[in-house]
Amino acid sequence: MPAQAGIHWKHLDSGLCRNDGGKKDVRFSIHPWSRAMRIDVITLFPDFIESCARVGVVGRARERGLIEIATWNPRDFATDNYRSADDRCYGGGPGVVMMIDPLRKALDSVRRASGSEHGKAIYMSPQGARLDQAKVEAFAQRDHLILLCGRYEGVDERFIEHAVEEEISVGDYVLSGGELAAAIVIDAVGRLQDGVLHDAQSAQQDSFSDGLLDCPHYTRPEHHEWGDVPAVLASGDHAAIARWRMKQSLGRTWLRRPDLLEQVVLDKKQRALLDEFRREHEEKTTHDRDSGSGE
Numbered sequence: 001m002p003a004q005a006g007i008h009w010k011h012l013d014s015g016l017c018r019n020d021g022g023k024k025d026v027r028f029s030i031h032p033w034s035r036a037m038r039i040d041v042i043t044l045f046p047d048f049i050e051s052c053a054r055v056g057v058v059g060r061a062r063e064r065g066l067i068e069i070a071t072w073n074p075r076d077f078a079t080d081n082y083r084s085a086d087d088r089c090y091g092g093g094p095g096v097v098m099m100i101d102p103l104r105k106a107l108d109s110v111r112r113a114s115g116s117e118h119g120k121a122i123y124m125s126p127q128g129a130r131l132d133q134a135k136v137e138a139f140a141q142r143d144h145l146i147l148l149c150g151r152y153e154g155v156d157e158r159f160i161e162h163a164v165e166e167e168i169s170v171g172d173y174v175l176s177g178g179e180l181a182a183a184i185v186i187d188a189v190g191r192l193q194d195g196v197l198h199d200a201q202s203a204q205q206d207s208f209s210d211g212l213l214d215c216p217h218y219t220r221p222e223h224h225e226w227g228d229v230p231a232v233l234a235s236g237d238h239a240a241i242a243r244w245r246m247k248q249s250l251g252r253t254w255l256r257r258p259d260l261l262e263q264v265v266l267d268k269k270q271r272a273l274l275d276e277f278r279r280e281h282e283e284k285t286t287h288d289r290d291s292g293s294g295e
């Protein structure tokens, strides 16, 4: 670990800063003022999280030391010979529930390793508040997250009451465990860390960064059996291109996710662009209807 004057590394002792010997530590050259975000994941399937954390944008960010990800298996904190982390459900019925004590010991280890003395977990569950980009951005601001993945029937409610700060759901469907949901949080939060995406613009150009859906994208060839690239995109007129993209974003959001459109305040220019889109859409659909498909 390179010694850096004036920079306090809370997590120096954790052994998680992946600075292989000779490699330059890019955290200091790109953003010397910021510390890598740390994400601890409590899971019965650490391999799943580890393999997710090795690929793509997040994998590269982790290699470069821009994010630290560590996994903790409650089984490793069990006290019996079977390494039990779950037990039968009180009240009867099928299935098992994750026990308090192995989880509690895993959390204590996270707290010691991260220096977050009173850190609580974020529990991935369908009972939680829905994850959206605003929530992802709020998580991305934090320097430490502890994600708790449930399996089976879930986690003993007393652990949730004492050691969980919030429950988060990635969508209204039931997974067989919280790991996929945690991987979603890691990916969405990881790509927003400083230095992770290629240019500062890429995160701002995202779908949802302004509460709207993304516009369509095209690459070569310009002319194809399946259609042509909209001429404006090849025109080199940057103002016209920006206008077209905004109009498409507004139009698609109006068509596909009117619920999102209700949450954003449009400026005068955007209202005019959306009106234009709607008029053209109206024209197109009436034309399609009139020149009918034989109905």
Ligand code: 4GY
Pocket: 124, 125, 126, 150, 151, 152, 153, 154, 155, 168, 169, 170, 171, 172, 173, 174, 175, 176, 177, 178, 181
């Ligand atoms: N949906 N959003 C989700 C999930 C699996 C039984 C508790 C979701 O976040 N997590 O479906 N999780 C269940 C499986 C235990 C977690």
